Amino acid sequence: MKQLGKLEKIEDLRSIWKHEAKDFTPWLAEEENLSMLSEAIGIDIVLEEQESNVGEFSVDVFASEESTGRKIIIENQLEDTNHDQLGKIITYASGKDAEVIIWIVKRARDEHKQAIEWLNNHTDDQCAFFLIEIELWRIGKSEPAVKFNIVERPNDWAKSMKKSSSLTQGGAQKLDFWQQFIEYNQANNGIYAKSRPTSDAWIGKSIKGIPATNVNLVITKDNCRIEAYINSGNQEKNKSIFDALITQKDAIEQEYGSSLTWQRLDDKVTCRIYEDRPLSYINEDDRQAIFQFFCDATNRMLASFGHQAKLFKK
Incomplete structure (x- = not known):
């Protein structure tokens, strides 16, 4: 019988990307990797700028939706979600007039899942908040493979009903x-x-x-x-x-x-x-x-x- 490899999860994301801004963000901004993210969430993402200025601060990735031109911000966090980062993504979204907000994290805490769900339920159909956990997997000594797990996303059905009625x-x-x-x-x-x-x-x-x-x-x-x-x-x-x-x-x-x-x-x-x-x-x-x-x-x-x-x- 042919020997099969064992699928192994890489728990330490920083063993692959040591630094969010210097390593992970440039990796994500590459066309093939943005395409993977696009496929996962169902939005065609086109890169505009890395580390894009928002006042005295900067958002990791500033992009747009290809078919509609909606502005997109992507904020990365190679650790568990926290209140500080949640506040930052709201600030960055406001500063960039973004309608699609993507928060990529190692692990989403329950209170932040609830916060993103609340935002999706209380904003109009133009706004979309995504909370995504990123995972790394390998088989044996193979190169690591990335998996985007969507934790929270817009309720498109509910929003489309709200939109169609108005x-x-x-x-x-x-x-x-x-x-x-x-x-x-x-x-x-x-x-x-x-x-x-x-x-x-x-x-x-x-x-x-x-x-x-x-x-x-x-x-x-x-x-x-x-x-x-x-x-x-x-x-x-x-x-x-x-x-x-x-x-x-x-x-x-x-x-x-x-x-x-x-x-x-x-x-x-x-x-x-x-x-x-x-x-x-x-x-x-x-x-x-x-x-x-x-x-x-x-x-x-x-x-x-x-x-x-x-x-x-x-």
Whole structure:
């Protein structure tokens, strides 16, 4: 009979990561490790900054949700939860205007489980608090493997019921549209198959390698639009990103397969590069055409702009 290995838990997390800020946070911020965390909690996490300033302090990881742009903070604690850290995550969430708060710990004490549960039950559907225990396992002398155990998470059913009961007619129509769009992606292996429906007028995907720029899908009563949307929060930075991209306008449009409208708004913070179609999400007969346009155009726009990431390498 073939010999089987014994699964062993590594109790001392600091035998692998000696220091939270110097060792664990850089490890977590690597794309493949953030992907593991994303898979565990069901949110596509895109890194914005490590050790991001909040006044005189700093949050371990500042990120965003790819499909909605919601801001995310991640605070790490390679020990048991405590009151001091709970207070810090609330402060950091406020300072970063975050809507997704992730607290990764060695062990969650009962009083802090209850605190996170209370926060999830008493905040609206835009806010999500996750309390996660991290474990390390190995078989024999193998490399350690990480496991994220979710201790507390939002009660999505309860929050969705709260949200649906308070939606305006327009919000309910948008929510229905995005639910159908995600189902279309699931049936056709589309890029939005794992996205969450929203009552907002847009969802999006970040463009890897281009700072502060997403590919957004936007719906209005009169048309639908796909856009490369630039919003760093700083007008001058937005303009510099836009100016760099417009030098490659011909190459981008040739690869995208269509001309685009390049819009730099001098009186506003954001810039956008877009294509629109006279199709309305309110019209059920238009929806399949919108779904096809959005899926096809997203793939082409992510590719055409993504190939210009070299412009932003330091």
